[in-house]
Amino acid sequence: MTFRIGLIGSGYMGRAHAIAFRAASAVFDLPVDPELEVLADIDAETARSAAASLGFTRSTGDWRQLVADPLVDLVDITTPNIMHVEMASAAIDAGKHVYCEKPLAPTAAEARPLVEAAEAAGVLTMVGLNYLKNPITALAKEIIDSGEIGEVFAFRGAHFEDYMLDPSTLVSPWRFDPRSGDGVVADLGSHIVSIARYLLGPIVSVAADRRTVIGERTSSEGETMTVEVADEMDSLMRFASGATGTVAASWIATGRKMALGCEVRGTEGALVIDFERLNELQLYTTGQPVGREGFTRILAGPAHKDYASFVPAPGHQLGFNDLKAIEVRDLVEGIASPDGRPWPDFREAWEVQRVIDAIIASDGRGAWFDVDDVD
Ligand SMILES: NC(=O)c1ccc[n+]([C@@H]2O[C@H](COP(=O)([O-])OP(=O)(O)OC[C@H]3O[C@@H](n4cnc5c(N)ncnc54)[C@H](O)[C@@H]3O)[C@@H](O)[C@H]2O)c1
Numbered sequence: 099m100t101f102r103i104g105l106i107g108s109g110y111m112g113r114a115h116a117i118a119f120r121a122a123s124a125v126f127d128l129p130v131d132p133e134l135e136v137l138a139d140i141d142a143e144t145a146r147s148a149a150a151s152l153g154f155t156r157s158t159g160d161w162r163q164l165v166a167d168p169l170v171d172l173v174d175i176t177t178p179n180i181m182h183v184e185m186a187s188a189a190i191d192a193g194k195h196v197y198c199e200k201p202l203a204p205t206a207a208e209a210r211p212l213v214e215a216a217e218a219a220g221v222l223t224m225v226g227l228n229y230l231k232n233p234i235t236a237l238a239k240e241i242i243d244s245g246e247i248g249e250v251f252a253f254r255g256a257h258f259e260d261y262m263l264d265p266s267t268l269v270s271p272w273r274f275d276p277r278s279g280d281g282v283v284a285d286l287g288s289h290i291v292s293i294a295r296y297l298l299g300p301i302v303s304v305a306a307d308r309r310t311v312i313g314e315r316t317s318s319e320g321e322t323m324t325v326e327v328a329d330e331m332d333s334l335m336r337f338a339s340g341a342t343g344t345v346a347a348s349w350i351a352t353g354r355k356m357a358l359g360c361e362v363r364g365t366e367g368a369l370v371i372d373f374e375r376l377n378e379l380q381l382y383t384t385g386q387p388v389g390r391e392g393f394t395r396i397l398a399g400p401a402h403k404d405y406a407s408f409v410p411a412p413g414h415q416l417g418f419n420d421l422k423a424i425e426v427r428d429l430v431e432g433i434a435s436p437d438g439r440p441w442p443d444f445r446e447a448w449e450v451q452r453v454i455d456a457i458i459a460s461d462g463r464g465a466w467f468d469v470d471d472v473d
Contacts, residue, residue: 099434101131102171104137107176109270122426142158162188179278186202212444217445230296231404246366250362254343256357268316291454304466308457330348357374365384378396
Protein backbone atom coordinates (compact mmCIF):
# COMPACT_ATOMS: atom_id res chain seq x y z
CA MET A 99 0.00 0.00 0.00
CA THR A 100 1.22 3.49 -0.81
CA PHE A 101 0.39 6.45 1.36
CA ARG A 102 1.30 9.57 -0.55
CA ILE A 103 0.55 12.94 0.99
CA GLY A 104 -0.61 16.05 -0.84
CA LEU A 105 -0.25 18.98 1.57
CA ILE A 106 -2.06 22.27 0.86
CA GLY A 107 -0.55 25.22 2.75
CA SER A 108 2.87 25.62 4.35
CA GLY A 109 2.26 28.16 7.11
CA TYR A 110 2.25 27.42 10.82
CA MET A 111 0.13 24.27 10.51
CA GLY A 112 1.51 23.14 7.14
CA ARG A 113 4.98 22.96 8.65
CA ALA A 114 3.62 21.21 11.76
CA HIS A 115 1.93 18.56 9.59
CA ALA A 116 5.05 17.99 7.48
CA ILE A 117 7.14 17.57 10.64
CA ALA A 118 4.50 15.23 12.08
CA PHE A 119 4.48 12.92 9.03
CA ARG A 120 8.25 12.54 9.31
CA ALA A 121 8.21 12.17 13.09
CA ALA A 122 5.38 9.62 13.08
CA SER A 123 7.40 7.40 10.71
CA ALA A 124 10.43 7.63 12.97
CA VAL A 125 8.68 7.28 16.32
CA PHE A 126 5.97 4.71 15.65
CA ASP A 127 5.92 1.36 13.90
CA LEU A 128 3.49 2.50 11.21
CA PRO A 129 1.78 -0.04 8.94
CA VAL A 130 2.80 2.13 5.98
CA ASP A 131 5.24 5.01 5.73
CA PRO A 132 3.76 8.30 4.51
CA GLU A 133 5.52 9.73 1.47
CA LEU A 134 5.65 13.54 1.14
CA GLU A 135 4.57 13.61 -2.51
CA VAL A 136 3.37 17.10 -3.43
CA LEU A 137 2.89 20.46 -1.72
CA ALA A 138 0.56 23.21 -2.97
CA ASP A 139 0.58 26.81 -1.87
CA ILE A 140 -0.73 30.19 -2.98
CA ASP A 141 1.71 30.41 -5.93
CA ALA A 142 4.32 28.24 -7.62
CA GLU A 143 7.36 29.90 -6.02
CA THR A 144 5.98 29.73 -2.44
CA ALA A 145 5.11 26.09 -3.03
CA ARG A 146 8.51 25.25 -4.57
CA SER A 147 10.44 26.83 -1.72
CA ALA A 148 8.29 25.19 0.99
CA ALA A 149 8.43 21.80 -0.74
CA ALA A 150 12.23 21.99 -0.83
CA SER A 151 12.56 22.88 2.84
CA LEU A 152 9.90 20.44 4.08
CA GLY A 153 11.06 17.52 1.92
CA PHE A 154 8.24 17.13 -0.61
CA THR A 155 9.07 15.56 -3.98
CA ARG A 156 6.99 17.95 -6.08
CA SER A 157 5.14 21.25 -5.76
CA THR A 158 2.38 23.23 -7.43
CA GLY A 159 0.86 26.69 -7.24
CA ASP A 160 -2.59 25.23 -7.96
CA TRP A 161 -4.25 23.16 -5.22
CA ARG A 162 -6.74 21.71 -7.72
CA GLN A 163 -3.85 20.01 -9.53
CA LEU A 164 -2.82 18.42 -6.24
CA VAL A 165 -6.35 17.15 -5.58
CA ALA A 166 -6.58 15.66 -9.09
CA ASP A 167 -3.10 14.11 -8.90
CA PRO A 168 -3.46 10.30 -9.24
CA LEU A 169 -0.38 9.77 -7.07
CA VAL A 170 -1.96 11.52 -4.06
CA ASP A 171 -3.74 9.20 -1.57
CA LEU A 172 -4.44 11.78 1.15
CA VAL A 173 -5.21 15.49 0.78
CA ASP A 174 -3.99 17.41 3.84
CA ILE A 175 -5.59 20.87 4.20
CA THR A 176 -3.79 23.50 6.30
CA THR A 177 -5.08 26.65 4.63
CA PRO A 178 -7.18 29.46 6.17
CA ASN A 179 -10.60 28.32 7.45
CA ILE A 180 -12.58 29.83 4.60
CA MET A 181 -10.95 27.45 2.08
CA HIS A 182 -11.50 24.19 3.96
CA VAL A 183 -14.97 23.39 2.58
CA GLU A 184 -14.13 23.87 -1.09
CA MET A 185 -10.84 21.98 -0.82
CA ALA A 186 -12.21 19.10 1.30
CA SER A 187 -15.23 18.78 -0.97
CA ALA A 188 -13.04 18.56 -4.09
CA ALA A 189 -10.78 16.00 -2.39
CA ILE A 190 -13.75 13.79 -1.41
CA ASP A 191 -15.13 14.04 -4.96
CA ALA A 192 -11.73 12.87 -6.22
CA GLY A 193 -11.92 9.84 -3.89
CA LYS A 194 -9.09 10.95 -1.61
CA HIS A 195 -8.85 10.56 2.15
CA VAL A 196 -8.82 13.99 3.81
CA TYR A 197 -6.96 15.40 6.83
CA CYS A 198 -8.09 18.95 7.56
CA GLU A 199 -7.20 21.54 10.15
CA LYS A 200 -9.84 22.83 12.56
CA PRO A 201 -12.37 24.34 12.29
CA LEU A 202 -13.60 22.02 9.53
CA ALA A 203 -16.00 24.70 8.26
CA PRO A 204 -17.20 28.15 9.30
CA THR A 205 -20.64 26.73 10.24
CA ALA A 206 -22.19 23.35 11.01
CA ALA A 207 -24.45 23.75 7.97
CA GLU A 208 -21.35 23.90 5.78
CA ALA A 209 -19.62 21.04 7.65
CA ARG A 210 -22.51 18.57 7.42
CA PRO A 211 -22.41 17.99 3.62
CA LEU A 212 -18.72 17.16 3.96
CA VAL A 213 -19.52 14.52 6.60
CA GLU A 214 -22.22 13.02 4.41
CA ALA A 215 -20.13 13.14 1.23
CA ALA A 216 -17.11 11.51 2.88
CA GLU A 217 -19.21 8.76 4.45
CA ALA A 218 -21.04 8.12 1.15
CA ALA A 219 -17.76 8.03 -0.79
CA GLY A 220 -16.12 5.72 1.75
CA VAL A 221 -13.14 8.03 2.19
CA LEU A 222 -11.67 8.48 5.66
CA THR A 223 -11.25 11.81 7.40
CA MET A 224 -9.47 13.42 10.32
CA VAL A 225 -9.49 16.91 11.84
CA GLY A 226 -6.58 18.56 13.67
CA LEU A 227 -8.04 18.76 17.16
CA ASN A 228 -4.57 17.83 18.37
CA TYR A 229 -4.99 18.50 22.10
CA LEU A 230 -7.12 15.35 22.31
CA LYS A 231 -3.93 13.44 21.49
CA ASN A 232 -1.99 14.47 24.59
CA PRO A 233 -1.21 11.39 26.75
CA ILE A 234 -2.32 13.49 29.73
CA THR A 235 -5.74 14.18 28.13
CA ALA A 236 -6.07 10.43 27.52
CA LEU A 237 -5.14 9.76 31.15
CA ALA A 238 -7.80 12.23 32.32
CA LYS A 239 -10.41 10.41 30.23
CA GLU A 240 -9.27 7.03 31.59
CA ILE A 241 -9.61 8.31 35.17
CA ILE A 242 -13.08 9.78 34.52
CA ASP A 243 -14.33 6.67 32.69
CA SER A 244 -13.04 4.34 35.43
CA GLY A 245 -15.16 6.15 38.02
CA GLU A 246 -12.08 7.02 40.06
CA ILE A 247 -13.33 10.56 40.74
CA GLY A 248 -16.91 9.44 41.24
CA GLU A 249 -19.82 10.98 39.41
CA VAL A 250 -18.63 13.94 37.37
CA PHE A 251 -20.91 16.93 37.89
CA ALA A 252 -18.94 19.98 36.68
CA PHE A 253 -16.56 21.08 33.90
CA ARG A 254 -14.75 24.44 33.95
CA GLY A 255 -12.83 24.92 30.72
CA ALA A 256 -11.06 27.77 28.96
CA HIS A 257 -8.69 28.50 26.13
CA PHE A 258 -6.91 31.79 26.75
CA GLU A 259 -4.09 33.26 24.64
CA ASP A 260 -3.07 36.88 23.96
CA TYR A 261 -1.78 36.83 20.35
CA MET A 262 -4.45 39.38 19.26
CA LEU A 263 -3.99 41.82 22.15
CA ASP A 264 -2.04 44.44 20.17
CA PRO A 265 -4.55 46.42 18.01
CA SER A 266 -1.76 47.39 15.62
CA THR A 267 -1.05 43.77 14.79
CA LEU A 268 -3.21 41.74 12.46
CA VAL A 269 -1.94 38.23 13.16
CA SER A 270 -3.15 36.43 10.04
CA PRO A 271 -5.76 38.89 8.69
CA TRP A 272 -7.92 35.97 7.49
CA ARG A 273 -8.79 35.24 11.13
CA PHE A 274 -10.78 38.52 11.17
CA ASP A 275 -12.90 37.64 8.13
CA PRO A 276 -16.38 36.78 9.51
CA ARG A 277 -16.80 34.31 6.65
CA SER A 278 -14.01 32.26 8.33
CA GLY A 279 -16.02 31.82 11.51
CA ASP A 280 -16.55 33.99 14.54
CA GLY A 281 -13.01 35.01 15.53
CA VAL A 282 -11.89 33.44 18.79
CA VAL A 283 -15.03 31.29 19.01
CA ALA A 284 -13.92 29.43 15.87
CA ASP A 285 -10.18 29.68 16.46
CA LEU A 286 -9.82 28.63 20.11
CA GLY A 287 -13.40 27.76 21.06
CA SER A 288 -13.20 24.68 18.84
CA HIS A 289 -10.33 23.26 20.94
CA ILE A 290 -11.93 23.69 24.37
CA VAL A 291 -15.33 22.48 23.14
CA SER A 292 -13.65 19.37 21.70
CA ILE A 293 -11.99 18.67 25.06
CA ALA A 294 -15.29 19.18 26.90
CA ARG A 295 -17.01 16.68 24.59
CA TYR A 296 -14.12 14.20 24.79
CA LEU A 297 -14.06 14.15 28.59
CA LEU A 298 -17.77 14.58 29.50
CA GLY A 299 -19.67 13.58 26.36
CA PRO A 300 -22.33 15.43 24.35
CA ILE A 301 -23.28 19.04 25.17
CA VAL A 302 -27.04 19.61 24.88
CA SER A 303 -27.49 23.36 25.48
CA VAL A 304 -25.52 26.55 25.99
CA ALA A 305 -26.03 30.12 27.20
CA ALA A 306 -23.30 32.35 25.86
CA ASP A 307 -21.93 35.88 25.70
CA ARG A 308 -19.47 37.07 23.01
CA ARG A 309 -17.66 40.39 22.87
CA THR A 310 -15.55 42.35 20.39
CA VAL A 311 -13.27 44.33 22.68
CA ILE A 312 -10.92 45.86 20.10
CA GLY A 313 -13.32 47.32 17.55
CA GLU A 314 -10.68 48.65 15.14
CA ARG A 315 -7.37 47.17 14.10
CA THR A 316 -4.55 48.44 11.91
CA SER A 317 -2.71 46.35 9.36
CA SER A 318 1.07 46.52 8.89
CA GLU A 319 0.34 48.69 5.80
CA GLY A 320 -1.42 51.20 8.08
CA GLU A 321 -4.95 50.37 6.94
CA THR A 322 -7.68 50.55 9.59
CA MET A 323 -10.33 47.86 9.64
CA THR A 324 -13.51 47.46 11.67
CA VAL A 325 -13.56 44.17 13.55
CA GLU A 326 -16.76 42.13 13.22
CA VAL A 327 -15.70 38.96 15.02
CA ALA A 328 -15.49 38.07 18.71
CA ASP A 329 -12.37 38.60 20.84
CA GLU A 330 -13.85 36.86 23.87
CA MET A 331 -16.54 34.31 24.65
CA ASP A 332 -18.03 32.87 27.84
CA SER A 333 -20.65 30.15 27.88
CA LEU A 334 -22.60 28.08 30.36
CA MET A 335 -23.07 24.47 29.25
CA ARG A 336 -25.38 21.58 30.03
CA PHE A 337 -24.13 18.09 29.22
CA ALA A 338 -26.29 15.09 28.29
CA SER A 339 -24.85 13.31 31.35
CA GLY A 340 -26.51 15.88 33.63
CA ALA A 341 -23.22 17.63 34.39
CA THR A 342 -23.02 21.40 33.97
CA GLY A 343 -20.13 23.64 33.16
CA THR A 344 -18.54 26.69 31.67
CA VAL A 345 -16.38 27.18 28.60
CA ALA A 346 -14.50 30.40 27.81
CA ALA A 347 -12.16 31.55 25.06
CA SER A 348 -10.14 34.71 24.50
CA TRP A 349 -7.36 35.68 22.09
CA ILE A 350 -6.72 38.91 24.03
CA ALA A 351 -6.18 37.23 27.44
CA THR A 352 -3.39 39.50 28.62
CA GLY A 353 -0.34 37.47 29.60
CA ARG A 354 -1.76 34.09 28.65
CA LYS A 355 0.19 32.20 25.95
CA MET A 356 -1.40 28.75 25.91
CA ALA A 357 -3.83 28.67 28.83
CA LEU A 358 -5.94 25.85 27.42
CA GLY A 359 -7.22 23.76 30.26
CA CYS A 360 -10.04 22.56 32.41
CA GLU A 361 -11.09 21.47 35.86
CA VAL A 362 -13.32 18.41 36.09
CA ARG A 363 -15.14 17.92 39.39
CA GLY A 364 -16.53 14.61 40.61
CA THR A 365 -18.13 13.39 43.81
CA GLU A 366 -14.93 11.54 44.78
CA GLY A 367 -12.22 13.62 43.19
CA ALA A 368 -11.19 16.28 40.70
CA LEU A 369 -8.80 16.74 37.78
CA VAL A 370 -6.99 19.80 36.47
CA ILE A 371 -5.37 20.05 33.01
CA ASP A 372 -3.29 23.11 32.02
CA PHE A 373 -1.66 23.00 28.58
CA GLU A 374 0.98 25.55 29.61
CA ARG A 375 2.23 22.49 31.54
CA LEU A 376 1.05 19.87 29.10
CA ASN A 377 2.97 17.01 30.71
CA GLU A 378 1.13 17.31 34.01
CA LEU A 379 -2.22 16.21 35.38
CA GLN A 380 -3.43 17.35 38.78
CA LEU A 381 -5.54 14.72 40.57
CA TYR A 382 -7.43 15.17 43.82
CA THR A 383 -9.21 12.29 45.53
CA THR A 384 -11.50 12.54 48.51
CA GLY A 385 -10.79 10.58 51.68
CA GLN A 386 -7.25 11.82 52.23
CA PRO A 387 -6.10 12.25 55.84
CA VAL A 388 -7.27 15.50 57.40
CA GLY A 389 -4.56 18.12 57.16
CA ARG A 390 -2.92 16.26 54.24
CA GLU A 391 -5.55 16.83 51.56
CA GLY A 392 -4.34 18.17 48.25
CA PHE A 393 -3.92 17.68 44.52
CA THR A 394 -1.27 15.23 43.35
CA ARG A 395 0.84 16.34 40.39
CA ILE A 396 1.16 13.39 37.99
CA LEU A 397 4.02 13.85 35.54
CA ALA A 398 3.74 12.21 32.11
CA GLY A 399 5.95 9.16 31.68
CA PRO A 400 6.30 5.80 29.93
CA ALA A 401 3.34 4.40 31.90
CA HIS A 402 1.05 6.70 29.95
CA LYS A 403 -0.34 6.17 26.45
CA ASP A 404 2.15 6.93 23.62
CA TYR A 405 4.75 8.65 25.81
CA ALA A 406 7.31 5.81 25.73
CA SER A 407 7.40 5.87 21.93
CA PHE A 408 9.11 9.25 22.15
CA VAL A 409 11.29 8.88 25.24
CA PRO A 410 11.85 6.05 27.74
CA ALA A 411 12.42 8.29 30.79
CA PRO A 412 9.58 9.87 32.81
CA GLY A 413 9.35 13.63 33.18
CA HIS A 414 11.29 14.42 30.00
CA GLN A 415 8.35 16.24 28.43
CA LEU A 416 6.50 15.90 25.13
CA GLY A 417 5.65 19.04 23.13
CA PHE A 418 3.11 20.33 20.62
CA ASN A 419 4.78 18.71 17.60
CA ASP A 420 4.73 15.35 19.38
CA LEU A 421 0.94 15.62 19.76
CA LYS A 422 0.75 16.21 15.99
CA ALA A 423 2.88 13.08 15.42
CA ILE A 424 0.44 11.05 17.55
CA GLU A 425 -2.44 12.53 15.51
CA VAL A 426 -0.72 11.45 12.28
CA ARG A 427 -0.08 7.96 13.70
CA ASP A 428 -3.81 7.62 14.40
CA LEU A 429 -4.59 8.89 10.90
CA VAL A 430 -2.22 6.46 9.15
CA GLU A 431 -3.28 3.47 11.27
CA GLY A 432 -6.95 4.30 10.76
CA ILE A 433 -6.56 4.43 7.01
CA ALA A 434 -4.27 1.39 6.71
CA SER A 435 -6.29 -1.05 8.80
CA PRO A 436 -9.29 -2.79 7.13
CA ASP A 437 -11.96 -1.58 9.60
CA GLY A 438 -10.04 1.48 10.73
CA ARG A 439 -11.55 4.88 11.23
CA PRO A 440 -9.32 7.81 12.23
CA TRP A 441 -10.68 9.99 15.03
CA PRO A 442 -11.59 12.82 15.51
CA ASP A 443 -13.16 12.61 12.07
CA PHE A 444 -15.33 15.06 10.12
CA ARG A 445 -18.42 13.86 12.00
CA GLU A 446 -16.85 14.80 15.33
CA ALA A 447 -15.72 18.15 13.88
CA TRP A 448 -19.32 18.76 12.79
CA GLU A 449 -20.53 17.97 16.34
CA VAL A 450 -18.02 20.48 17.73
CA GLN A 451 -19.19 23.04 15.16
CA ARG A 452 -22.81 22.55 16.22
CA VAL A 453 -21.85 23.60 19.75
CA ILE A 454 -19.96 26.61 18.34
CA ASP A 455 -23.02 27.60 16.29
CA ALA A 456 -25.26 27.17 19.36
CA ILE A 457 -22.94 29.52 21.29
CA ILE A 458 -23.33 32.17 18.58
CA ALA A 459 -27.11 31.67 18.36
CA SER A 460 -27.49 31.81 22.14
CA ASP A 461 -25.62 35.11 22.32
CA GLY A 462 -27.71 36.48 19.45
CA ARG A 463 -30.96 35.62 21.25
CA GLY A 464 -29.78 36.34 24.78
CA ALA A 465 -31.13 32.97 25.90
CA TRP A 466 -30.21 29.30 26.30
CA PHE A 467 -29.95 27.51 22.93
CA ASP A 468 -30.23 23.74 22.33
CA VAL A 469 -27.46 22.21 20.24
CA ASP A 470 -30.08 20.01 18.54
CA ASP A 471 -31.70 23.18 17.17
CA VAL A 472 -28.59 23.94 15.12
CA ASP A 473 -29.30 23.11 11.46
N1 LIG B 1 -4.67 22.57 15.38
C1 LIG B 1 -4.08 23.64 15.84
O1 LIG B 1 -3.59 23.67 16.98
C2 LIG B 1 -3.99 24.84 14.94
C3 LIG B 1 -3.09 25.89 15.21
C4 LIG B 1 -3.01 26.95 14.31
C5 LIG B 1 -3.82 26.98 13.18
N2 LIG B 1 -4.70 25.96 12.97
C6 LIG B 1 -5.57 25.96 11.79
O2 LIG B 1 -4.76 25.72 10.64
C7 LIG B 1 -5.24 26.46 9.52
C8 LIG B 1 -4.11 27.32 8.97
O3 LIG B 1 -3.65 28.16 10.00
P1 LIG B 1 -2.14 28.70 9.98
O4 LIG B 1 -1.95 29.40 11.29
O5 LIG B 1 -1.21 27.60 9.59
O6 LIG B 1 -2.26 29.76 8.81
P2 LIG B 1 -1.08 30.42 7.97
O7 LIG B 1 -1.62 31.72 7.51
O8 LIG B 1 0.20 30.39 8.75
O9 LIG B 1 -0.88 29.43 6.74
C9 LIG B 1 -1.84 29.30 5.72
C10 LIG B 1 -1.17 28.68 4.49
O10 LIG B 1 -2.16 28.51 3.47
C11 LIG B 1 -1.62 29.02 2.25
N3 LIG B 1 -2.69 29.39 1.33
C12 LIG B 1 -3.51 30.47 1.40
N4 LIG B 1 -4.34 30.49 0.33
C13 LIG B 1 -4.03 29.40 -0.42
C14 LIG B 1 -4.53 28.88 -1.65
N5 LIG B 1 -5.52 29.48 -2.33
N6 LIG B 1 -3.97 27.74 -2.14
C15 LIG B 1 -2.98 27.14 -1.48
N7 LIG B 1 -2.46 27.58 -0.31
C16 LIG B 1 -2.98 28.70 0.20
C17 LIG B 1 -0.78 30.20 2.70
O11 LIG B 1 0.10 30.67 1.70
C18 LIG B 1 -0.07 29.58 3.89
O12 LIG B 1 1.02 28.78 3.49
C19 LIG B 1 -6.44 27.26 10.03
O13 LIG B 1 -7.62 26.60 9.69
C20 LIG B 1 -6.26 27.29 11.54
O14 LIG B 1 -7.48 27.38 12.26
C21 LIG B 1 -4.79 24.90 13.80
